[in-house]
Amino acid sequence: MASPVRNGNALREPAPVRWLLIAATVSFLALFLLLPLLVVFVQALSNGVSTFAAALTGDETLASIRLTLITAAIAVPLNTVFGIAAAWAIAKFEFRGKNLLITLIDLPFSVSPVIAGMVFVLLFGKQGWFGGWLAEHDIKIIFALPGIVLATTFVTFPFVARELIPLMQAQGTQEEQAALTLGAGGWRTFWHVTMPNIRWGLLYGVLLCNARAMGEFGAVSVVSGHVRGLTNTMPLQVEMLYNDPGEYSAAFAVASLLALLGFVTLALKNFLEWRHGDELTALRGN
Amino acid sequence: MDITIRNLGKNYGDVVALRDIKLDITSGELLALLGPSGSGKTTLLRAIAGLETINQGSIRFGDIDATHLSVQERRVGFVFQHYALFMHMTVLDNVTFGLRMRKLSRRPPKSEIRRRGMELLELVQLKGLENRYPAQLSGGQRQRVALARALAIEPRVLLLDEPFGALDAKVRRELRTWLRQLHDDTGYTTIFVTHDESEAQELADRVVTMNEGVIEQAGHSP
Numbered sequence: 001m002a003s004p005v006r007n008g009n010a011l012r013e014p015a016p017v018r019w020l021l022i023a024a025t026v027s028f029l030a031l032f033l034l035l036p037l038l039v040v041f042v043q044a045l046s047n048g049v050s051t052f053a054a055a056l057t058g059d060e061t062l063a064s065i066r067l068t069l070i071t072a073a074i075a076v077p078l079n080t081v082f083g084i085a086a087a088w089a090i091a092k093f094e095f096r097g098k099n100l101l102i103t104l105i106d107l108p109f110s111v112s113p114v115i116a117g118m119v120f121v122l123l124f125g126k127q128g129w130f131g132g133w134l135a136e137h138d139i140k141i142i143f144a145l146p147g148i149v150l151a152t153t154f155v156t157f158p159f160v161a162r163e164l165i166p167l168m169q170a171q172g173t174q175e176e177q178a179a180l181t182l183g184a185g186g187w188r189t190f191w192h193v194t195m196p197n198i199r200w201g202l203l204y205g206v207l208l209c210n211a212r213a214m215g216e217f218g219a220v221s222v223v224s225g226h227v228r229g230l231t232n233t234m235p236l237q238v239e240m241l242y243n244d245p246g247e248y249s250a251a252f253a254v255a256s257l258l259a260l261l262g263f264v265t266l267a268l269k270n271f272l273e274w275r276h277g278d279e280l281t282a283l284r285g286n
Numbered sequence: 287m288d289i290t291i292r293n294l295g296k297n298y299g300d301v302v303a304l305r306d307i308k309l310d311i312t313s314g315e316l317l318a319l320l321g322p323s324g325s326g327k328t329t330l331l332r333a334i335a336g337l338e339t340i341n342q343g344s345i346r347f348g349d350i351d352a353t354h355l356s357v358q359e360r361r362v363g364f365v366f367q368h369y370a371l372f373m374h375m376t377v378l379d380n381v382t383f384g385l386r387m388r389k390l391s392r393r394p395p396k397s398e399i400r401r402r403g404m405e406l407l408e409l410v411q412l413k414g415l416e417n418r419y420p421a422q423l424s425g426g427q428r429q430r431v432a433l434a435r436a437l438a439i440e441p442r443v444l445l446l447d448e449p450f451g452a453l454d455a456k457v458r459r460e461l462r463t464w465l466r467q468l469h470d471d472t473g474y475t476t477i478f479v480t481h482d483e484s485e486a487q488e489l490a491d492r493v494v495t496m497n498e499g500v501i502e503q504a505g506h507s508p
Binding site for chain 1: 335337357358361362363364366368370371372373374375383384387388435436438439
């Protein structure tokens with residue numbers, strides 16, 4: 001579709017207005033997004049590359065990187081499966097309580113992550129509902145990996161589902177019905193018809209979910225216990241180093257790595273969008 | 287294959303969509319279901335396909351009681367109003383989908399699947415377009431891909447929902463003639479839904495008129 005700004009005059013603003021709008025947007029972005037990120041990298045490298053490298057290869061930092069990656073490696077696949085299931089149910093079936101389910105999916109977005117963390121402490125902590133039973137059976141959830149995974153999964157639940165629901169609703173069920181009449185069972189229909197139609201949306205959802213899973217601070221902070229080298233994820237490690245006067249630039253070194261992970265995610269998303277743009281248009285063509 | 291429908295009823299809560307439908311379709315017949323929108327004609331078509339559950343009555347395909355068969359087991363060729371082609375598959379992959387989805391024990395070898403697909407594309411005059419995607423086809427071409435895809439499973443009956451509804455007048459006339467020819471050549475029992483009386487009269491062996499969920503006039507077999 002040709003852009004209306006290039007063709008029609010009706011939507012064309014006078015040049016000064018356009019420039020003013022562009023300038024306002026660019027300076028806002030520069031001031032509030034680019035500058036802070038730049039500061040992170042400048043600070044990280046302020047004491048030289050060797051200090052930067054040393055900060056990143058310290059045992060505690062390496063442990064935090066490992067923990068963050070493990071957490072994301074569990075939370076993201078879980079939310080991918082749950083997200084597809086939820087979006088599938090909402091988009092393709094009519095049932096009672098559907099709106100309630102949609103509201104529930106949004107809950108992690110509307111509730112402060114700190115509260116999400118506290119909920120798990122209330123449930124599984126020493127004084128919590130299941131605390132006694134867990135202690136008896138020697139299962140540690142709070143101040144351990146399971147708690148961190150739970151909190152992260154809770155906070156990042158909506159990303160995949162939110163991305164897929166409007167997409168699947170727009171696509172409707174026509175192609176699935178056609179597959180059924182052609183003899184395909186439910187499972188094969190899902191793999192051969194539904195999945196290919198949602199794969200790009202799914203990928204965006206997964207990437208965003210992953211970015212947030214690795215960056216989550218609030219909820220994880222409550223359940224982690226901040227044990228250095230054990231239950232500190234990267235964001236928690238950044239904060240801990242930052243509060244330590246001697247480790248100021250190390251904090252920024254880890255922070256820059258975290259920011260880089262975010263950049264890679266966005267770059268990957270844009271690359272895929274650019275690379276498969278034709279296919280996306282083809283899928284939306286009908 | 288003969289199709290026998292008895293006392294078929296369907297309702298959505300208090301709203302009656304189909305009431306006491308009785309219909310006999312002779313093997314090889316080309317039948318039109320004619321009626322205004324909301325008359326239940328599409329619901330009846332979907333009920334025959336098994337895409338719609340029914341509340342009472344029975345549907346038989348020849349000697350087989352199809353009332354409780356699943357959509358897959360009924361093996362009907364269904365052409366959807368907006369074709370419902372698989373947008374991410376080539377034309378050939380669309381046409382051969384039904385064969386490729388068969389259980390391994392009943393699935394023909396790859397080369398055979400391809401051969402049958404190409405044969406069907408030739409039948410619907412789309413030879414040479416097998417590697418295109420549906421988005422690259424015109425409306426009339428998509429319609430014919432949908433038809434070839436439905437024929438690929440060697441259906442017991444061919445069901446078409448407003449087959450010409452989304453096409454412009456010229457293509458519509460061409461396809462009408464062509465579909466009649468195809469029906470006479472292949473001999474599939476065919477039911478199509480339309481709200482266009484002249485289309486129904488011109489194309490079908492027999493016209494069944496529906497209104498408000500009941501059959502008003504069943505016509506006479508030729």
